[in-house]
Amino acid sequence: MKFSLYRYDPEQDTKPYMQDYELPEQHIKPGMMLLDALLLLKEQDQSLSFRRSCKEGVCGSDGMNINGRNGLACITDLSSLRQPIEIRPLPGMPVIRDLVVDLTQFFTQYRNVKPYLINEEPCPEVERLQTPAEREKLDGLYECILCACCSTACPSFWWNPDKFLGPAALLQSWRFLADSRDLATDERLNNLEGPFKLYRCHTIMNCVEVCPKGLNPAGAIGQIKNLMLKRSL
Amino acid sequence: MSGAARTWLLQRFTAIYLTIFLLSVFGYMAWHGPFTFAQWQNWFAHPGMAVASMLFVIAALLHAWIGVRDVLIDYVHAAWLRLMLMALIALVLLTSLLWVLRALALAAGPMTG
Numbered sequence: 001m002k003f004s005l006y007r008y009d010p011e012q013d014t015k016p017y018m019q020d021y022e023l024p025e026q027h028i029k030p031g032m033m034l035l036d037a038l039l040l041l042k043e044q045d046q047s048l049s050f051r052r053s054c055k056e057g058v059c060g061s062d063g064m065n066i067n068g069r070n071g072l073a074c075i076t077d078l079s080s081l082r083q084p085i086e087i088r089p090l091p092g093m094p095v096i097r098d099l100v101v102d103l104t105q106f107f108t109q110y111r112n113v114k115p116y117l118i119n120e121e122p123c124p125e126v127e128r129l130q131t132p133a134e135r136e137k138l139d140g141l142y143e144c145i146l147c148a149c150c151s152t153a154c155p156s157f158w159w160n161p162d163k164f165l166g167p168a169a170l171l172q173s174w175r176f177l178a179d180s181r182d183l184a185t186d187e188r189l190n191n192l193e194g195p196f197k198l199y200r201c202h203t204i205m206n207c208v209e210v211c212p213k214g215l216n217p218a219g220a221i222g223q224i225k226n227l228m229l230k231r232s233l
Numbered sequence: 234m235s236g237a238a239r240t241w242l243l244q245r246f247t248a249i250y251l252t253i254f255l256l257s258v259f260g261y262m263a264w265h266g267p268f269t270f271a272q273w274q275n276w277f278a279h280p281g282m283a284v285a286s287m288l289f290v291i292a293a294l295l296h297a298w299i300g301v302r303d304v305l306i307d308y309v310h311a312a313w314l315r316l317m318l319m320a321l322i323a324l325v326l327l328t329s330l331l332w333v334l335r336a337l338a339l340a341a342g343p344m345t346g
Contacts (some may be wrong), residue, residue, distance in 0.1 A: 159307050194307055199237045202303070228238045 060147030150207035167217030169209035
């Protein structure tokens, strides 16, 4: 099985290049994921660098660009991929080495939406309860694993990563706006004012297309825009 | 209402109006055409049509302004260059508005010659 991997070590290379690798067919087992193959390739070439941890699509460490499409290597079926399998780092982010990118900007934007429950009321004696209907509103929002596949697939985020929050952060913003226990709606919406943070989204939908967890950040952004309108009318 | 939300809403409303207007005008033309010049002039002289077409021009200019402004905010990051380009676009759009107003005023006025 043929691979073409993006290689870049800033300490040695003047610029990035693609390196071909081959995995002997006897190593390939049915149901094998891309990450398994990358780990075997790393046995061949120890200098190859990439992030991974849980191997089952929960930790969000091994987001990468696979044949032109962002995804998690650990839950991408090898047999589904056209050869040579072209692997590049997540687009638009500074490369630390090979497939490892610097996600500082991504997490700065994540922190900007205050991704935690804000409720200044005195703590009740029991948990803050929700009705099943209220809880249901958080489905499709809380499952985000922050793998950055969506934001780094978003052209608006590529052009303005410092000003536009990006789909991942905005999905989290809506996750707390939609939470019946959160009382900071106004403060959260105020923070999203202006032409950049929210309104650089032009519903390109790459985020929805690539999300390995099947979430819908564009839908969440639409909900925030609706809430913005409702508040102002 | 906040500026950004207003702009976003305006872009959608103008888009809806532009679609409805263009579909109706082209539909009417396909159904009743072809027109002679006199019929054409008569049609556009009708007060309803005059108001609708004036609204169309305003909606088109607003829609164009918001769209181009969006593109410039996306891609042009140097503030001075963006402002300059936006001023240029605004000038083009305002000139277009004056040009349309002049055309409409001439069309509404008595025919000379």
